Amino acid sequence: MSKRLPNRDTDFSAWYTQVVNRAGLADYGPVKGTMVIKPYGFQLWDNIKESFDRMIKATGHVNAYFPLFIPKSFLAKEAEHVEGFAKECAVVTHTRLKADEAHGIVVDPESKLEEEIIVRPTSETVIWSMYKKWIQSYRDLPVLINQWANVVRWEMRTRLFLRTSEFLWQEGHTAHATAAEAQQETLDILELYRQLAEDYLAVPVFTGVKTDSEKFAGADKTYCIEAMMGDKRALQAGTSHNLGQNFAKAFDVKFQTKDNQEELVWATSWGVSTRLVGAVILTHGDEKGLRLPPKIAPIQVVVIPISRNEEQEKAVKEYIEPLANSLESAGVRVHQDWSDNSPGFKFNEWEMKGVPLRMEVGPRDVEKGNVVVARRDTSEKSFLSKAEAVTQVPELLDEIQKGLFDQAKQFRDENTHIVATYDELKQIIKTGGFVRCGWDGTDETEAKVKEETKATIRCIPTDENPEGLTCVHSGKPAKHEVIYAKAY
RNA sequence: CGGGGUAUAGCGUAGUCCGGUUAACGCGCCUGCUUUGGGAGCAGGAGAUCGGGAGUUCGAAUCUCUCUACCCCGACCA
Numbered sequence: 001m002s003k004r005l006p007n008r009d010t011d012f013s014a015w016y017t018q019v020v021n022r023a024g025l026a027d028y029g030p031v032k033g034t035m036v037i038k039p040y041g042f043q044l045w046d047n048i049k050e051s052f053d054r055m056i057k058a059t060g061h062v063n064a065y066f067p068l069f070i071p072k073s074f075l076a077k078e079a080e081h082v083e084g085f086a087k088e089c090a091v092v093t094h095t096r097l098k099a100d101e102a103h104g105i106v107v108d109p110e111s112k113l114e115e116e117i118i119v120r121p122t123s124e125t126v127i128w129s130m131y132k133k134w135i136q137s138y139r140d141l142p143v144l145i146n147q148w149a150n151v152v153r154w155e156m157r158t159r160l161f162l163r164t165s166e167f168l169w170q171e172g173h174t175a176h177a178t179a180a181e182a183q184q185e186t187l188d189i190l191e192l193y194r195q196l197a198e199d200y201l202a203v204p205v206f207t208g209v210k211t212d213s214e215k216f217a218g219a220d221k222t223y224c225i226e227a228m229m230g231d232k233r234a235l236q237a238g239t240s241h242n243l244g245q246n247f248a249k250a251f252d253v254k255f256q257t258k259d260n261q262e263e264l265v266w267a268t269s270w271g272v273s274t275r276l277v278g279a280v281i282l283t284h285g286d287e288k289g290l291r292l293p294p295k296i297a298p299i300q301v302v303v304i305p306i307s308r309n310e311e312q313e314k315a316v317k318e319y320i321e322p323l324a325n326s327l328e329s330a331g332v333r334v335h336q337d338w339s340d341n342s343p344g345f346k347f348n349e350w351e352m353k354g355v356p357l358r359m360e361v362g363p364r365d366v367e368k369g370n371v372v373v374a375r376r377d378t379s380e381k382s383f384l385s386k387a388e389a390v391t392q393v394p395e396l397l398d399e400i401q402k403g404l405f406d407q408a409k410q411f412r413d414e415n416t417h418i419v420a421t422y423d424e425l426k427q428i429i430k431t432g433g434f435v436r437c438g439w440d441g442t443d444e445t446e447a448k449v450k451e452e453t454k455a456t457i458r459c460i461p462t463d464e465n466p467e468g469l470t471c472v473h474s475g476k477p478a479k480h481e482v483i484y485a486k487a488y
Numbered sequence: 489c490g491g492g493g494u495a496u497a498g499c500g501u502a503g504u505c506c507g508g509u510u511a512a513c514g515c516g517c518c519u520g521c522u523u524u525g526g527g528a529g530c531a532g533g534a535g536a537u538c539g540g541g542a543g544u545u546c547g548a549a550u551c552u553c554u555c556u557a558c559c560c561c562g563a564c565c566a
Contacts, residue, residue, distance in 0.1 A: 003515090003527055032558085087564060122566090156564060163565065216566095224566095236566065273566055306525055344526035362525055372525080 003348075008287050012231040019281060020160045023290045023353045033158035033165035040353065041277065043298035045168065048276055049148065051200045051296065052170065055192050061144040061172060066126050068150075070118045074125035077250040084217020085121045088154045090165075092117040119152040124218065124243070124269055127173045128251040135175060135265055137256050142185075143175040161278030162235070162488050169273035175265045177255065179244070182266035186242040189270045190223045193238040201276060202293040202405035203227045203283045204412050205237060206434075206483060208459025213443055216269075220244035226458045226483065228412040229282035232432030234458045234485035237279050240270035283408050290354025291376055293404050294397035299335040301327060301393060302355045304346050306362030319366045326390045332397070351376060356400045357393060377403050416483075422472045425484060429455045434485045436461070438469030438478025445473045455484040 005022075006014040020026055025041030028034065037045060053063070069092065076082045096111035120126065127145070134140060152166045172189065176182040190207055197203045205225035215222035219241035227237045248254070248264040255265055284291040294300050303320055307313040324334050335355075337346050343360070350358060360372040371389050374381045377400050384392060415433035419425050425435045430453075439445060439457065450456050460480045469478035 084565095151566090153565070167566075169566075239566070271566070275566055304525090308524065340524090342524050342526085342528055344524085344528080346527090347525095348527045360525065364525075 005287060005289065008230065008285070015285070016282060017160070019285055019289050019352070025277070025281075025290075026160050028160070031165070033155055035158075035160055035164040035166070035274075037168075037274070040298060044280070044292070044296060045274055045277055047296040047298065048196075048200065049170070052192070052196050052272065053148075055196065056146050056170075056172065059188065059192070061146050061174075063147060064145045065147050065149065066123050066130065068120055070120050070123075070126045072116045072118050074129060075118055077125065078218045078246055080246075081124065081218035081250075085153070089121055090119040090152045090154055092119065120149075121151055121153045122269075122271075123147065123149070123151070123171055124173065124247055125251075128247045128253060128267070131173075131175055131265070132251050132253045135253055135255050138177050138258055141175055141177045141255060141265070142181065144172075144185075145174065146170055146172040159278075159488075161274055161281070163275075167273050167275070169271045171269060171271040174268045175248075175253070176268070177257070177263075177266070179266050182244075182268050183242055185268045186221070186223060186240050186270070189240040189268070190225070190238075193225050193240065193270075193272060196272070197225055197227065197237055197276075197279075198405065200293065200295045201280050201283075202295075202401060202408060203237065203279050204405065204409040206459060206461050208461040208464075208483065210239075210459055211443075211446060211457050211482075213446055214457065216241045218243060218246050219269075220246065224459055226485075227279055227283060228408075228415060228434060228485075229279070229488070230285060230411075231282070232415050232434075232485075234434065234483075234487040235275070235279050235282065236458070236487065237276060238270070238272040241268060243267035243269055284354075284404050288348070289352035291404060292354035292356060294356045294401045297354065297356055298333065299350075299353075299355045300333040300397055301335070301357045301359055302346075302350045303334060303336040303359045303361060304343055304350075305336065305338060306343050306360060308363070312363045312366075315366050316361055316363070320361050323361075323371070323386055323389060327393055330390065330394060332393055356397060359389070359393075375400060377407075419472065420470075425449075425455075425472050426453055429453045429484065429486060432486075434458070434483050436481060436483055437472045438466060439480050439482040440471035440474045440476040441479030442474070445471060449473055449484065453484075455486050458483045458485050458487060 005018050008015045023040065024038050025044070026038055027036045029036045075085065093113055093116050094107045094111045095113060096108040097105050098108040100106040131143060135143065148170050150166055150168050155163050155165055158164050174185050176185060194205055194207055197205045205227045207223065207225055210222040210224055216239060221242040223240045224236055225238045227235050229235050245264040245266060247267050253265045254262050257263055280292065281290060303324060305316045305320060307316050320336060324336060327334050347358065354376065356376050358374045365371050369386055370383050371386065372381060373384055373389065373396065375396065416436060417428050417433055418436045419428065420437065425437060428435050446457055460482050464481035466478045466481045469481055470476065471478050
């Protein structure tokens with residue numbers, strides 16, 4: 001394997017695959033399209049997960065767990081829902097294997113199930129079948145439940161973290177007494193997603209609402225956060241759905257109001273997945289590999305000791321120990337690399353893994369009472385005294401967090417263009433970037449643009465202003481201002 | 489499910505057209521010594537029934553048949 005990464009600008013896709021592999025994040029599993037998340041990748045996911053878990057708990061949500069298996073009939077209860085997921089479901093049809101002389105192990109035909117079981121592609125149906133039992137009165141509302149789980153969608157074409165047959169996510173499922181409350185919940189969660197993306201992952205996002213053709217199967221409205229990746233393509237990084245009364249109708253979930261009326265419950269659902277890890281890589285990665293935002297980096301500071309002999313090694317060790325301890329007690333995640341690789345190798349290795357700060361400690365530093373601190377984001381090196389290091393490392397981490405966000409935001413803004421004509425749109429989509437322009441609100445226009453340019457409407461941004469705009473494709477007055485882009 | 493390809497060591501490949509002795513190379517791995525402030529050097533070593541099966545032949549990674557798996561391009565998608 002070559003030591004150099006593929007060129008990020010000309011061969012983005014190959015670059016991505018190599019970074020994921022060589023940073024030790026993930027690998028494909030034995031069943032096609034499945035992903036093995038390796039320890040380093042999982043720590044990254046875990047940090048993202050913990051961040052969001054704190055956010056939802058602080059807003060009154062609670063965690064629970066619902067089963068992986070769903071009766072096939074459940075999926076069919078909501079017409080749009082089944083249509084949306086039918087083509088990508090894993091189905092359990094049998095419950096036993098048996099030994100067979102000719103073929104080794106075969107499925108035992110006698111164990112065929114009466115009703116096949118679906119492996120959840122999402123959990124609305126199983127959850128609403130339970131909500132029917134749990135909700136009778138307005139006193140039972142709202143129900144604000146989240147679960148961390150795996151789901152299976154049998155995808156044709158997969159890519160590590162971005163699209164795999166099985167993925168990890170959180171899915172929130174809430175039940176409310178009024179439409180207004182459900183709508184408020186949908187938007188509140190969207191805001192939490194924006195914060196997660198921007199404040200933790202340092203990934204700037206547009207918030208907005210999906211067009212009918214792109215919305216979740218079974219939702220009234222789908223809100224989303226959309227981010228621009230390093231190759232100027234769009235990535236849907238999270239969705240929050242207002243499900244209206246669709247699932248309440250399908251599962252007959254009604255409650256009694258204060259004045260003794262019977263009403264259908266209002267619902268939301270929302271999710272973010274391991275795809276966020278992909279978003280971080282694709283947003284911040286550079287020609288040396290990963291660059292991780294400090295808030296979610298498994299390791300924030302890696303210490304590289306340098307020594308020529310055992311005596312020096314001992315001195316360096318004694319020098320590092322108290323320093324590492326005080327950083328750790330200041331809440332910094334520190335790792336010392338005492339492996340017997342050469343220093344140069346370690347530098348490259350940890351740069352590939354995206355560790356925000358590298359601290360070099362060798363005989364020269366021990367002598368002078370210094371450390372060398374190198375930033376991953378800017379490659380800046382500074383010589384700090386031991387005491388300075390303890391106070392400045394947390395500050396540097398904050399700066400890097402902010403720096404990564406600012407850089408990503410600048411890149412996105414430079415590549416987001418407001419256009420008035422279809423020719424301009426085609427030109428920008430061709431060279432890459434987001435296009436903001438008018439849309440007449442029809443499915444036909446959306447489909448035509450997709451067919452002709454491969455760009456889709458990513459969302460109708462929250463801050464849209466359709467006043468006076470015309471649709472770039474049909475020339476009719478615009479119903480909305482939208483963002484077109486090629487998407488992952 | 490349509491169209492096109494590929495299968496040789498843990499990974500990446502050469503060799504296949506035109507059959508010929510012990511299957512070659514790079515990375516990685518193991519051992520030892522020397523190294524260590526930007527991907528270390530030298531020496532030695534382990535590792536492959538050439539995707540499976542059948543056939544042609546004195547002889548098959550190489551030719552024929554067959555099965556299987558995977559990859560790329562389309563439709564689907566958090």
